[in-house]
Amino acid sequence: MPSLIFRKGLDLKQAVAGMLAENYHSDVIRQIKEQNFTYGSGRLTVYLAKEFGFCYGVDRAVDYAYQTRQRFPDRTVYLTGEIIHNPHVNDKLRAMGIRFLTDEGERFDALGESDVVILPAFGVTMEMLQKLDHQGCTLVDTTCGSVLNVWKNVRRYAEQGYTSVIHGKVWHEETQATASQAVSRGGCFLVVYNDQEAAAVCDVIRTGDASRFPATLLSAASAGFDPARDLARVGLANQTTMLMSESLAIADMFKSAMTERWGTTELASHYQAFDTICSATQDRQDAVEQLIREHPVDLMLVIGGYNSSNTANLARICAAARPTYHVADPDCLISADEIRHRPVGTKTEIARLGWLPKSGPVHVGLTSGASTPDNLVGAAIAKLEAFCSTTTTI
Numbered sequence: 600m601p602s603l604i605f606r607k608g609l610d611l612k613q614a615v616a617g618m619l620a621e622n623y624h625s626d627v628i629r630q631i632k633e634q635n636f637t638y639g640s641g642r643l644t645v646y647l648a649k650e651f652g653f654c655y656g657v658d659r660a661v662d663y664a665y666q667t668r669q670r671f672p673d674r675t676v677y678l679t680g681e682i683i684h685n686p687h688v689n690d691k692l693r694a695m696g697i698r699f700l701t702d703e704g705e706r707f708d709a710l711g712e713s714d715v716v717i718l719p720a721f722g723v724t725m726e727m728l729q730k731l732d733h734q735g736c737t738l739v740d741t742t743c744g745s746v747l748n749v750w751k752n753v754r755r756y757a758e759q760g761y762t763s764v765i766h767g768k769v770w771h772e773e774t775q776a777t778a779s780q781a782v783s784r785g786g787c788f789l790v791v792y793n794d795q796e797a798a799a800v801c802d803v804i805r806t807g808d809a810s811r812f813p814a815t816l817l818s819a820a821s822a823g824f825d826p827a828r829d830l831a832r833v834g835l836a837n838q839t840t841m842l843m844s845e846s847l848a849i850a851d852m853f854k855s856a857m858t859e860r861w862g863t864t865e866l867a868s869h870y871q872a873f874d875t876i877c878s879a880t881q882d883r884q885d886a887v888e889q890l891i892r893e894h895p896v897d898l899m900l901v902i903g904g905y906n907s908s909n910t911a912n913l914a915r916i917c918a919a920a921r922p923t924y925h926v927a928d929p930d931c932l933i934s935a936d937e938i939r940h941r942p943v944g945t946k947t948e949i950a951r952l953g954w955l956p957k958s959g960p961v962h963v964g965l966t967s968g969a970s971t972p973d974n975l976v977g978a979a980i981a982k983l984e985a986f987c988s989t990t991t992t993i
């Protein structure tokens with residue numbers, strides 16, 4: 600039996616609005632926004648980025664999850680995995696009785712017509728969608744419109760015979776879902792993570808020597824990928840949450856390699872590009888750059904899940920200009936002396952001592968990823984305020 604799919608909510612927006620506000624809203628943050636995104640208390644000044652926190656896609660996904668719980672109180676409601684990459688939000692959903700198919704003991708093949716499955720903001724692969732449909736589950740699709748826009752471009756590339764070269768993380772759900780869209784239209788894909796990988800692929804394009812294609816990249820490509828055949832026509836796309844400057848640089852690298860190989864007149868039939876960074880990601884990256892340009896901050900605090908791609912990229916921008924602490928949660932702010940954070944470019948959280956100046960004025964720049972609710976940012980500010988009030992003022 601075909602699945603029932605809800606794509607535009609479940610008509611319960613008003614019914615869950617109070618609960619969402621209670622769980623994620625922050626009065627302090629609302630006030631700081633009204634005070635030109637600046638908060639002062641004693642020797643502490645906090646500058647908030649002008650765009651931070653929940654994006655439109657995450658807002659909608661979380662809203663739909665709450666509506667789903669309300670609409671189906673007697674049915675088992677699942678998420679295919681994390682709805683967004685924020686442990687606080689995922690824990691709240693678990694506490695509401697929503698089960699995660701990625702949790703130990705859950706069985707995908709046991710799902711049936713009585714079950715309701717929520718698809719996350721970054722989408723699911725075609726394979727997973729077909730399985731859920733086949734098993735007759737009721738689906739609530741929260742895939743963000745900006746992700747759907749990437750899929751549209753990737754499908755078009757496939758239909759026109761172009762290989763989709765996706766700047767993204769091959770292990771990230773969104774990139775896997777995007778790649779599956781190319782395959783669903785009979786196309787190929789190749790995921791490149793950074794400019795080094797892009798340079799290696801561009802070398803193959805420029806020289807026409809397929810033997811130079813790095814074997815390690817075959818696991819980031821569609822089955823049966825043949826560099827000699829599948830790099831003749833490429834269309835560029837990206838995971839929506841990548842670093843904009845890096846995505847644009849990679850697109851330029853491919854354009855110049857294709858021009859060298861095929862000449863300017865042939866370029867259009869061998870290369871296409873479409874900027875698929877979402878506007879929310881772009882706005883947050885621009886805002887943090889503006890904050891650093893305009894304010895003499897001593898350090899940057901970036902709040903968001905360690906597996907959140909857009910948060911990690913905000914931290915990269917900050918770390919290039921100021922001492923930066925990417926923390927998963929306000930609980931990572933242990934004391935005025937100690938913080939637990941994940942240094943940019945590493946995969947491990949570490950403890951650091953002496954992170955906050957012990958005396959004199961302290962200027963902290965603050966931003967948060969698109970999957971971080973305001974109440975966590977508010978809690979971090981409250982901790983900063985407490986730490987600065989208990990240390991010496993000059």
Ligand code: SF4
Nearest residue numbers: 654656743745839877
């Ligand atoms: S980060 Fe962008 S693509 Fe992802 S959910 Fe938010 S708005 Fe949508």
